[in-house]
Amino acid sequence: MPKLKPPVRTPHIDMTPMVDLFSVLLIFLLLTASFRPQEATVIKSPNSVSEKQAPDKDIMTIIVNKDGKIFFNLDNGKDSAKHTRVDVLTEMGKQYNVKFTPKELNDFGHWASFGMPMADFKKWLNSKDSKEKEGLQTGIPTDSVGTQPSELFFWVRFSRLANPNAEVAIKGDGETNYKKVKVVMDLLQENKVNKFNLVTNLEKQEVTLKDLPK
Amino acid sequence: MAEIIVQEKGKKGGKRRPKKQSTRIDMTPMVDLMCLLITFFMLTTAFSKPKVMVITMPEKKTEKEPEVKIAGWRTLNILLTGDDLVYYYVGEAKPPLPALVKSDFSKDGIRKVLLEKNKDLFRQITEYRDKRVSGKLIVADTTAESAIKKMKKNDMKGPIVLIKADDKAKYKDIVNIIDEMSICNIASYAVVDILPVELGMLKTAPK
Numbered sequence: 001m002p003k004l005k006p007p008v009r010t011p012h013i014d015m016t017p018m019v020d021l022f023s024v025l026l027i028f029l030l031l032t033a034s035f036r037p038q039e040a041t042v043i044k045s046p047n048s049v050s051e052k053q054a055p056d057k058d059i060m061t062i063i064v065n066k067d068g069k070i071f072f073n074l075d076n077g078k079d080s081a082k083h084t085r086v087d088v089l090t091e092m093g094k095q096y097n098v099k100f101t102p103k104e105l106n107d108f109g110h111w112a113s114f115g116m117p118m119a120d121f122k123k124w125l126n127s128k129d130s131k132e133k134e135g136l137q138t139g140i141p142t143d144s145v146g147t148q149p150s151e152l153f154f155w156v157r158f159s160r161l162a163n164p165n166a167e168v169a170i171k172g173d174g175e176t177n178y179k180k181v182k183v184v185m186d187l188l189q190e191n192k193v194n195k196f197n198l199v200t201n202l203e204k205q206e207v208t209l210k211d212l213p214k
Numbered sequence: 215m216a217e218i219i220v221q222e223k224g225k226k227g228g229k230r231r232p233k234k235q236s237t238r239i240d241m242t243p244m245v246d247l248m249c250l251l252i253t254f255f256m257l258t259t260a261f262s263k264p265k266v267m268v269i270t271m272p273e274k275k276t277e278k279e280p281e282v283k284i285a286g287w288r289t290l291n292i293l294l295t296g297d298d299l300v301y302y303y304v305g306e307a308k309p310p311l312p313a314l315v316k317s318d319f320s321k322d323g324i325r326k327v328l329l330e331k332n333k334d335l336f337r338q339i340t341e342y343r344d345k346r347v348s349g350k351l352i353v354a355d356t357t358a359e360s361a362i363k364k365m366k367k368n369d370m371k372g373p374i375v376l377i378k379a380d381d382k383a384k385y386k387d388i389v390n391i392i393d394e395m396s397i398c399n400i401a402s403y404a405v406v407d408i409l410p411v412e413l414g415m416l417k418t419a420p421k
Contacts, residue, residue, distance in 0.1 A: 012238075015241035015242065015244075015245055016241070018241075018245055019241050019244060019245060019248070022245065022248035022249070022252065023248070025252055026248055026251055026252055026255070029252065029255040029256070029259065030255065032259075033255055033258075033259040045264070046385065046386035046389040046390065047389075047393075048265070048267045048389055048390075048392075048393040048396075049393055049396060049397055050265050050266065050267040050268075050393070050396065051265060052265060052266050052267070052268060053263050053264075053265060053266070054263055054264045054265065054266045056263065064385070169266060171264075172385040173385065174384065174385060174386030174389070175384055175385070175386065176384065176385040177381070177382075177383070177384065177385070178294070178379045178381075178383040178384060178385050178387065178388055179381050179383075180385075181385050181388070182379075185271065186274075189271060189273070189274045190274070194270055194271050194272070194273050195268060195269070195270045195271075196268070196269050196270075196271070197266035197267070197268055198266060198267045198268075198269060198389060198392075199264050199265070199266055200264075200265055200266065200267050200389060200393075201264075201265065202265045205397055207325070207329070207397050207398070208340065209337060209340050209341070209344075211321075211325075211329060212329055212333060212336065212337065
């Protein structure tokens with residue numbers, strides 16, 4: 001008797017539920033996502049119990065890294081028709097006699113944090129090489145030149161003028177010397193900013209009545 | 215997502231129908247692509263937004279104003295000098311100089327001191343919060359916040375903490391100590407400049 005051969009069929013898995021699931025996931029991610037901006041430097045924020053969330057709009061961030069280098073970031077504000085970053089850079093250009101082309105200004109509008117003296121700014125904007133770009137980020141000077149206030153002072157000043165609603169956040173590395181942060185705080189206070197948001201990581205700590213010393 | 219399997223078994227005879235094509239679509243490439251996209255989004259998105267700690271500094275005044283007198287016994291001076299060390303003393307730095315007490319950021323360190331000094335207010339606020347958690351008291355968040363604020367304002371016994379940092383202090387020390395303030399519900403605290411006398415005191419402080 002010849003062997004009965006079952007018809008050879010390729011096993012076919014029904015992919016429809018899988019595709020459904022993936023679509024749902026993808027849509028969920030797309031809707032909830034806020035892109036992680038490319039930061040100019042690596043910061044390890046200290047921990048705190050604060051649960052207040054940082055606003056994602058109308059905020060200017062001053063980043064102080066481990067070596068005390070200072071970086072600056074600001075967003076375009078809630079009103080998408082306004083180009084706060086472009087306005088601020090235009091003002092800075094006027095202050096330091098640097099002429100920016102419309103393309104350079106536009107490019108700057110999309111970048112995240114930066115930190116270099118105004119002298120290197122044009123070079124940084126036009127640099128295509130990311131290594132070179134990184135090398136140019138030497139931090140924004142905080143020393144005043146003669147009677148003229150420092151560059152960071154003007155960044156804060158023009159940002160405040162361009163977007164009066166902007167809050168100020170200080171994002172410092174835990175290992176940064178406090179002296180450096182103090183310089184930034186003093187400078188902000190000169191700009192009539194007395195309320196700072198210190199960026200921290202959440203770390204729960206429970207203290208109850210039982211912990212009270214008798 | 216049509217998934218109709220039409221098995222055309224060749225039937226001999228009868229009407230010859232146009233050969234039906236299977237409507238099954240191979241979804242594997244689509245799944246591959248979606249997998250890739252999901253992985254990409256997972257890696258590039260920031261899920262947890264950074265948290266912030268709000269601190270309000272006293273306004274800088276250019277002209278000299280008469281200094282506000284605060285009760286000496288209520289003032290708790292905290293000196294930060296890096297190395298995870300905290301020194302504190304009560305009262306004013308006037309001769310005879312008060313002795314610095316060494317402490318740290320651990321649970322039994324500076325927190326114990328602050329809780330001891332802030333006992334009444336801490337108990338008041340914690341009991342209020344517990345009541346809300348257990349459901350005995352149902353109020354809106356804003357009401358609770360202003361109630362706690364009021365408690366802090368009416369507190370007349372708790373310490374007034376002055377936080378001072380020298381040049382060796384790290385940024386995280388400042389954050390930690392301000393954090394302790396909110397953990398212990400301290401009503402009034404401020405970050406102020408360190409006095410030269412205190413720098414001298416730190417030099418002779420126990421290591």
